[in-house]
Amino acid sequence: MTLxxxxxxxxxxxLDRPEAANALSPALVDALHDLLDEAAAIRPEALVLEGNPRHFAAGFDLSGLSGESDASLAHRFLRIGLLLERLATAPYLTVAVVEGSAVxxxxxxxxxxxxxxxxxxxxFAFPGARFGVVLGTSRLRSITDPSVFLGGDTVAAAAAGGLVTGxxxxxxxxxxxxxxxxxTARPALLAAARPVHDADAALAALTRSVTTPGLHDRLTAYRRRALSHRSHSEELE
Known part of the structure; x- marks a missing residue:
């Protein structure tokens, strides 16, 4: 089960992958797309996304990286990019509830x-700049000061500015x-409240970033650095 x-x-x-910190595996992303297909037909009043007390979602799942290629990784990122655009333009209210980490x-x-x-x-952390993937950057800029996040460091909710609304x-x-x-008034209210966002430009920027040759190597190096940092931190505890 993923959801x-x-x-x-x-x-x-x-999100129900506690053993993997709710990382976005292909199966979880597909399940979210299927859910949005269903919601588009049924039109709930609102859709609420939650994680668990430790993890909302740990981000792109790198656990099977050795079996991936540049092409398969690019496809996975593009599926996530499409998911974000569908969520951002959903015909119902959307709410994220974050108790732990969202990476x-x-x-x-x-x-x-x-x-x-x-x-x-x-x-919260947005480490994509560390491996050259532009995912959600323009949307982040529309709701808060992106300079707080774009270095990839972890930021507490209290310092997250407009990313946190309550x-x-x-x-x-x-x-x-x-x-x-x-x-009958909800579509107009949603349209008025949502930030101006060019979905085509965002997806084009994402496509350019993930089709630059060497994506697998960049992610492998990022994962190696992350694991090394984690081991070093554990040694200091």
């Missing part, structure tokens, strides 16, 4: 939502308020 789904007037979707593509999922609720222990305790009030809005 736990509760369907009602509001859909609550829990890379996981943080981009958060940024694509209308409401971005983060607990005091939530933290706390998890605000969720019920947000959903109750939205439920009282006349359904």
């Amino acid at each position: 736990a789904v509760h369907r009602g007037a509001d859909w609550k979707i829990r 890379g593509a996981g943080a981009d999922l958060v940024a694509a939502c209308d409401h971005r609720l983060a607990g005091p222990d939530a933290r 706390a998890p305790g605000d969720l019920s009030g947000i959903l109750e308020t939205w439920a009282r809005v006349d359904p």
Whole structure:
């Protein structure tokens, strides 16, 4: 299982790969696309994305990197890019609830939502610049100061600026308020509240970045550095 789904007037979707810190595997990304297909037909009032107390989503799943190629990795990133654009333009309210870490593509999922609720222990990182992938950068710029994040360092919720719009305790009030809005007025309200974003330009920038030769090598080097840093940190504890 990659997702736990509760369907009602509001859909609550829990990313459910705790053994992999909810990293975005091909199966998880496909499941999210399938879910958005279903939601596009049924039109819930809102869709809520949640993780677990330790991890919202650890980003692009690198666990099978040795069996990947530049082409397969590029395809996976483009599938995630399309997922972000679908979420950002969904015909219903979208909410991300973050209690733990949201990294890379996981943080981009958060940024694509209308409401971005983060607990005091939530933290965010956008490390794509460290391996040359432009994913969600223009959207991040439209909601907050990207210079806080673009170096790839981890940022606490309290320092995340406009990326965070509230706390998890605000969720019920947000959903109750939205439920009282006349359904005929919701599309216009969503369009007015969402930041101006050029989806075609964003996907073109992503395509250029992931089709630059050497993607596999760049990700391999990034993963090696990340594992080395983790081991060094553990030695210091």
